[in-house]
Amino acid sequence: MMHSLKDDKRIDPEKLPRHIAIIMDGNGRWAKQHGKARVQGHEAGARSVRAVIEACRELSVPVLSLYAFSTENWRRSAGEVNALFRLLSKYIHKEIGELHKNDIRVRFMGRWEGLPKRAVDDLRYCIELTKDNQSLTVNVAINYGGRAEIVDAARSLIKKGVAPDKLTEELFAQALYQPEFSEVDLLIRTSGEVRVSNFMLWQISYAEMQFPEVLWPDFSKEHLCDAIAEYQSRKRRFGGR
Ligand code: IPE
Ligand code: IPE
Ligand code: MG
16 A cells, blocks of 8 residues: 655655756657657656656645747657647646645646647637636646747836836746746756756756756656655755855
């Protein structure tokens, strides 16, 4: 019988990160390791998405941001891009009932322009259905770029006619895609690559970062608990002493 994650003695429930962001990397390498097609790597990655969502909810982590498709991922082959969006719709249809039942709220970060119509419809449905849910918020980053987000924020502030001397960091943060969640406490990138690849550039300014070697399809609840325990062992100083 599996213990509840809340029984993990290494984790202090009083010091949980309030916002975890994950760069889900390594699906292609996982597929290669297993002699499978890249698409099958992405399919396997979808199971890890389910696991981390469940884990965050069990532990009462309030916000999880997931990097699913970057503004640079359009450079991949049309076949892979189409497969990723097909998988997104399949995932939504398969999981939405359970997500809603578990009181999980889904939000979107990214540019709507350029997304396939089916993805737009499925995402909008999912966001609308779950908008009043309270247990965990999952921000999915699709057609997302940190620089694009900053440019979009600047555009919206200029359109509102904000005067230059009235612009503050707080006001700027209010113009980001999900202004309620403008600080990331813990950033995890799987697969051993040590870079941020244009993810949440504004929000990670004081995030604790971890780069576990594990490939995304192998990332489990246990790995998330390891990351949280490691996070809690660090001393965050925010420039102070
Ligand atoms: C991450 O896995 C998934 C997406 C970027 C959509 P990759 O597809 O980048 O896997 P690797 O880096 O080739 O192993
Ligand atoms: C970052 O991974 C994007 C996502 C996980 C969605 P990539 O695999 O696209 O990043 P690079 O190309 O290795 O920097
Ligand atoms: Mg990659």
